[in-house]
Amino acid sequence: MNDIECRLLVIGAGPGGYACAIRAGQLGIDTVVVESRAAGGTCLNIGCIPSKALIHAADVFHGIGAGKRMGISTKDASIDMARTVAWKDAIVSRLTTGVEGLLKKAGVRVINGRATFLDGKTVAVSVDEGDTNRIVAEAVVVATGSAPADLPALPFGGKVISSEQALSLQQVPKRLAVIGGGYIGIEIGTAYAKLGSQVTVIEAAERILPQYDRELTGPVERKLRDLGVELKTRTVVRDAAKNGKVLELDDGSNLDTDLTLVTVGRKPALEGCGLEELDLRKNGPYLAVDAQCRTSMRGVYAVGDVTGEPMLAHRAIAQGVMVAQIVAGQRREWSQLCIPTICFSDPEIVSVGMNQVQAETDGRKVVTGKFPLAANGRSLTLDRDDGFVRVMASAEDHVVLGIDAVGAGVSEMSSQFALAIEMGATLADIEGTIHAHPTLGEAFHEASLAAMGNPLHM
Amino acid sequence: MGTHSITLPDVGEGVAEAELVEWHVKPGDQVRHDDILAAVMTDKATVEIPSSVDGTVLELGAEIGETIAVGAELVRLEVEGSVAGTGKNDGTTAHQPRASADQKAGDRKRAGNNAAQAASHTSLSHARRSASQARRGKPLASPAVRRRALEAGVDLRLVAGSGPAARITQEDLDAHLDAQVRQDGNRRTYRNAETTEIKVAGLRRRIAERMASANARIPHITIVEEVDASDLLNLRNKLNDAHGEARGKLTMLPFIMTAIVRAVSKQPELNAHYDDENELIRQFGAVHIGIATQTPPGLAVPVVRHAGSLDLWQGAAEINRLAAATRDGSAGRDELTGSTITITSLGALGAIATTPIINAPEVAIVGVNKVQVRAAWDGSRFQPRQMMNLSCSFDHRVIDGWDAAVFVKALKDLLETPAVLFLERDQ
Numbered sequence: 001m002n003d004i005e006c007r008l009l010v011i012g013a014g015p016g017g018y019a020c021a022i023r024a025g026q027l028g029i030d031t032v033v034v035e036s037r038a039a040g041g042t043c044l045n046i047g048c049i050p051s052k053a054l055i056h057a058a059d060v061f062h063g064i065g066a067g068k069r070m071g072i073s074t075k076d077a078s079i080d081m082a083r084t085v086a087w088k089d090a091i092v093s094r095l096t097t098g099v100e101g102l103l104k105k106a107g108v109r110v111i112n113g114r115a116t117f118l119d120g121k122t123v124a125v126s127v128d129e130g131d132t133n134r135i136v137a138e139a140v141v142v143a144t145g146s147a148p149a150d151l152p153a154l155p156f157g158g159k160v161i162s163s164e165q166a167l168s169l170q171q172v173p174k175r176l177a178v179i180g181g182g183y184i185g186i187e188i189g190t191a192y193a194k195l196g197s198q199v200t201v202i203e204a205a206e207r208i209l210p211q212y213d214r215e216l217t218g219p220v221e222r223k224l225r226d227l228g229v230e231l232k233t234r235t236v237v238r239d240a241a242k243n244g245k246v247l248e249l250d251d252g253s254n255l256d257t258d259l260t261l262v263t264v265g266r267k268p269a270l271e272g273c274g275l276e277e278l279d280l281r282k283n284g285p286y287l288a289v290d291a292q293c294r295t296s297m298r299g300v301y302a303v304g305d306v307t308g309e310p311m312l313a314h315r316a317i318a319q320g321v322m323v324a325q326i327v328a329g330q331r332r333e334w335s336q337l338c339i340p341t342i343c344f345s346d347p348e349i350v351s352v353g354m355n356q357v358q359a360e361t362d363g364r365k366v367v368t369g370k371f372p373l374a375a376n377g378r379s380l381t382l383d384r385d386d387g388f389v390r391v392m393a394s395a396e397d398h399v400v401l402g403i404d405a406v407g408a409g410v411s412e413m414s415s416q417f418a419l420a421i422e423m424g425a426t427l428a429d430i431e432g433t434i435h436a437h438p439t440l441g442e443a444f445h446e447a448s449l450a451a452m453g454n455p456l457h458m
Numbered sequence: 459m460g461t462h463s464i465t466l467p468d469v470g471e472g473v474a475e476a477e478l479v480e481w482h483v484k485p486g487d488q489v490r491h492d493d494i495l496a497a498v499m500t501d502k503a504t505v506e507i508p509s510s511v512d513g514t515v516l517e518l519g520a521e522i523g524e525t526i527a528v529g530a531e532l533v534r535l536e537v538e539g540s541v542a543g544t545g546k547n548d549g550t551t552a553h554q555p556r557a558s559a560d561q562k563a564g565d566r567k568r569a570g571n572n573a574a575q576a577a578s579h580t581s582l583s584h585a586r587r588s589a590s591q592a593r594r595g596k597p598l599a600s601p602a603v604r605r606r607a608l609e610a611g612v613d614l615r616l617v618a619g620s621g622p623a624a625r626i627t628q629e630d631l632d633a634h635l636d637a638q639v640r641q642d643g644n645r646r647t648y649r650n651a652e653t654t655e656i657k658v659a660g661l662r663r664r665i666a667e668r669m670a671s672a673n674a675r676i677p678h679i680t681i682v683e684e685v686d687a688s689d690l691l692n693l694r695n696k697l698n699d700a701h702g703e704a705r706g707k708l709t710m711l712p713f714i715m716t717a718i719v720r721a722v723s724k725q726p727e728l729n730a731h732y733d734d735e736n737e738l739i740r741q742f743g744a745v746h747i748g749i750a751t752q753t754p755p756g757l758a759v760p761v762v763r764h765a766g767s768l769d770l771w772q773g774a775a776e777i778n779r780l781a782a783a784t785r786d787g788s789a790g791r792d793e794l795t796g797s798t799i800t801i802t803s804l805g806a807l808g809a810i811a812t813t814p815i816i817n818a819p820e821v822a823i824v825g826v827n828k829v830q831v832r833a834a835w836d837g838s839r840f841q842p843r844q845m846m847n848l849s850c851s852f853d854h855r856v857i858d859g860w861d862a863a864v865f866v867k868a869l870k871d872l873l874e875t876p877a878v879l880f881l882e883r884d885q
Contacts, residue, residue, distance in 0.1 A: 335604045337596065397623035399598060424598035424625045
């Protein structure tokens, strides 16, 4: 048993944890981070990054066929999934090595192992066989992340896989059933459809991506149908037979499949680390935190997915950095107006700030402007004419409240949308900003003009 | 039907805001042109605000006691039709902001004052509380402004924004901070809303624990006695004149140590530890005197061991050595533990009287207060004498008041007649 003392102990080296640890180290705080797997957490290892790599590979493969209209033809295009996955793994390893390097550079001690709370300021970390480190800290950050939720009728194993396995398949499945039409299921389902799988998406709600409004999901549904993806909405899987190869649906039919991907949400990773003993206040299944990410126990903070929705890496990073600054004695509290959300579907969906329903609930009068990408030159040169940018502002003073977009490549606009909202931009501010031509960003300019009642190219 | 806003008119030269003191209407009331709506008070006068239209009160823009800026919305009325040149309807059109600004300018003119347009423009834009801001609860400001406000302890809801939609700029925050300075009466200080949290750790934590424990467990009895130190100082000065160069200068402390050694030889119960958990008193033959010493991180108590075996200069040298070692952190554990009785002296800062906390598990502590020339009655007249108080605390569980008083009296006698200090085995 070795005793380690430190000022800040971070449990989990995912985006929330590593960002917190790096910043804390940079601020001169004696910091230890404990992680049982590779640094980078879900995001770098089995989430955001590998899924974007897979999506890009699928787009490249699929684009070969789509190039015909531009006069491009190839013969016998094929994909070697094992090499695709190896390429993806190389990206992941480059990034996780980078994070480890940054932690080291910041003077953070990284301990590999599983942490178990002994009390609010002490954890035991089992490293190798039998050997245990005890770490005593003045402040502790819980950044243990989340894990895929499973279905009681279809526990993970065999032919029933989670998003993690779906990102490391050695072969493209002939038939893939995706249970859960949220953003993870749609992103991965779309990629496999482009790689040649016969994909069926089963969603209990009345449409896929139910967190977005119908206008935003429309282009995605159309594209999925073009790709031959079958969407079974308002459908629930009752049971599975033959090792998960036959799904019994609640409409009485059976669905034959080779692989079943279950993406029905994620649950906070709070079990098995002694956190129950601390009896921290909960917010539903999540740890309750205040505007400074403080839990109900003094000196114990929580960041990232364990603190609830939206479970997004960029939210976790912002929280982690903030906690490091607070521990370093700086005055900080969560003051962000918006957390952008992106679905890397085809086309992509970006949503920043308020949506129409929230504005209405809030009793606001709003003006909305929408500009179709079919009227955007850059979009057409990318061989796409689906999607739009939509801007919503307060009717009274034109302060921009929410910006949404659906379209190929619109994810890169998410930051300019967020910047507009955080800076308190009004429609006139967007109007008075020159947007470079030819870019997708011009559609944001035009949508703002439309909200003011005077679009130029429409 | 449409709505019409009545804003606070310019109520006098140079007045940018006024306190709302009275409402004459409430939501739902019918009002007619020229009916009094409210009264506001400026630093000069109370002014009644009349309605400029007929209508029904929809909403009041402020509460009594609130300070409202000139140009801010006072009352919103529902009016018949749309009022030419004044009210837009419910403001869903895209061009509303500009229109309402025009409307406010119109109201201001109708109020009959001809304040310079440029001057009142500032107050108007300050006054315009953004609708977004009001409902959002969060004032409109860039992340950098929000950060700076948080660090300066400024609630942005109290800052008037001059930007579009009342957005708060860095300059607005500057102006707000300057205004705070003025409000604080030209003291040129900001209201410091900072709270600094300092982790109690290390030596400070140990001191805290020891003090709290000693103060909580030990019923202290403190005796303050006056000592005429004139003769002692004379003696000390003579010794310093004679031997100062060769042996080093003497302070009062070696004399007081010697006095303690002599006093406890008669009252060994005072040179003791009380182990209250085992209900045991340990009296010691050796007198190890703790010297309370201020160090940069806090109080420490180095120990002059076997004080009875040291002469004045050895005692002085040992105190100096220990103080230096304690301050530079080189003092070892055996030099910082094991005292049987303690002296606490703040030298020139020593005050008139103190209430020392016992260095547990000891049972007595001798506090030395500063030497001061005071008038003393010598039986026929007042004499200027070098007076010094001793403030001594005792553990009343094991030391009775009588014994404590005897001890203090012994110290007094020894110090007032220093010759006795050096009589071997005095009677």
